Amino acid sequence: MGIQVYFIYPGDLDTATGGYRYDRRLINELRELGIKVETIALSARFPFPDARALEHAAHTLGALPSNALVIIDGLAYGAMHELVEANTKRLQIVALCHHPLALESGLTETQKNDFQYSETMALQAARAVIVTSPHTATILQSDFSVPAQKIVAALPGTDAVEFAPCNGNPLVLLTVASLTRRKAHDVLIDALASVQELEWQARFVGGEHFDPKWASQLRQQVNQLGLQQRIDFAGSVDDLLIEYQSADVFVLPSRFEGYGMVFAEALAAGLPVVAASTGAVPDVVPPKAGLLVPADDVAALSSALRRLLTDKKLRKKLQTGARQTAANLPGWRHSALKVTALLNKLTSDMRESP
Template sequence: MYLLVPGDINTRTGGYRYDKRIMQGLRAMGRHVELISLEGAYPFPNAAELEQAGAQLAALPDQALTVIDGLAYSVMPEQLARHQNRLRLVALIHHPLALETGNSRATSEQLMQSEKAALRYAQRVITTSQSTADSLRDYQVPDSAMVAVCPGTDIAPLARGASPDSFNLLCVATLTQRKAHDVLLEAMAQLKELPWHLTCAGSLERDADTAQALLRQCHELDLGERVSFTGEADEATLNALYQQADLFVLASYHEGYGMVLVEAIARGLPIVASDAGAIPSTIPTGAGILVSPGNATALAEALRQFMQDDVLRQSLQNAAKTARTSLQSWEQSTREFEAALTW
């Protein structure tokens, strides 16, 4: 099997982490997986980068099982068309590219048409949630071609929290427009009278313009001493941040799954989040409070309830601690992915 991924598979985003864990799991099961890196500014590659990707596809042997991450797969329909009958093409879709926040309407439409065209050539489409699979019906992908394989979760120790006198809120998300940190900051500005500290862990470089705008917003809202931006955190740092947290919060406009949500649940952390995309089906019943995406007032009210309502907070914590015992493992996810490769 060949796994084609744009850029560095060690990139610390949910999509890349999923790809890497599945690759490692398949190799542990005995399947040969050759990783091929596609160079370019995906999902907006230039002509030379697409030509190089086409050459990489052309170099693969006939009937090769070829799994391509959707960040690249969805923007190379012409290259895929040349090999649709020669290669066994599998599209790995984390979420439709057109749903990425911050693109113009014309760009979103262009991405949707490109993805729709590319998906016609896939013999199998694997998504990372049923929500994403459902959304691909708008792309004329038949149900018979789709399989949802949700991410797994590692066993983790229960979070301890940091201080009995203050609530430690944690958001783990790259600073991009889709993650809606601006909405989260607006919400926090409405709660200055309450005792809390917010830690935002996520790359400041992947979307530098958005990151700088968030830092300015934080200063303008006078939240500089109450909000920390750690930048991209390694595994050890993330584990420490989860351990010190009392609540996980995610205000995204869309999530194809939201691996960080189940990683929070694995530590018994309750969640306050938007109800966008796959989030409602990812968070276990009773373990979170959901609000409409983009609504800072509603988000602030949910956070206020968590901090002020002892009974509600205990109920959310109990539900999260119960749910952590039945989360799907990466071994199970890998077995499901392996099964999806046979049709």
């Protein structure tokens, strides 16, 4: 009899973010490997659940059969520690942590502390924790007291794709990220304003529904700086590959990234990258493929953009580096095999326990 796992996530699995794309692809790969995966949606109010959302989550976990293998996405997992603790002896619960909720930008000090406590308790109650980068594994060990032996790193995969020609005129600067504070579009807009005498067009691809107020502020910022003809808020798109292959440079100065799937996808398309040296980004983007600057540093970001926009030789050098890096990016099957090995181990341990 094959392994069955229940994969639990908040909201809509088709949501266009890196985290949900990781979930979708992992689920598909696990199924191809013979794992039976049943998907279950929780309230979209997570990671800020109200009483009704928590009641629904409690009912959902309570309805699962005893000893069931359960993977819970971190967007919900870190905000439901009491439910996890109440079910940890009955279920084989695995947390999937893209990055700690407490490290999200724009939180109040109270929210940050609440997430820190809740996620610490929930992660310690898990049978195992899947992370999407060694960097996140290190953070969970040092800041959330998660034992190293409980952590499995299953990096996001990439697919081999045709390289972008990178011959735009004007050059197209691509950003792929939901319009949230952590992604630092505000820093990028200010940096672009300081190089507006140069020839370029920018596309901001990403949904606005996670933080509509912040998205509105970004649009106002663009209008106030007179960049509305230069920066296109493209919203969510169905085919990101077209975006990557139509771009010349990928730029995203996130304040923190647990991994940063879009950086790997940009490299897979052979795009030079400009990013902030924060979180796991330096592990994904090597010096030969991109320019990394300090987070929240408008002047440094502006300088990097100016260099790339005016130095064709540098762009070509980084483009070559990106193409070389693409050859060594991890694949999705490798990630799924690591998760499958974990599920097999948990199943074996469960059978051997009295």
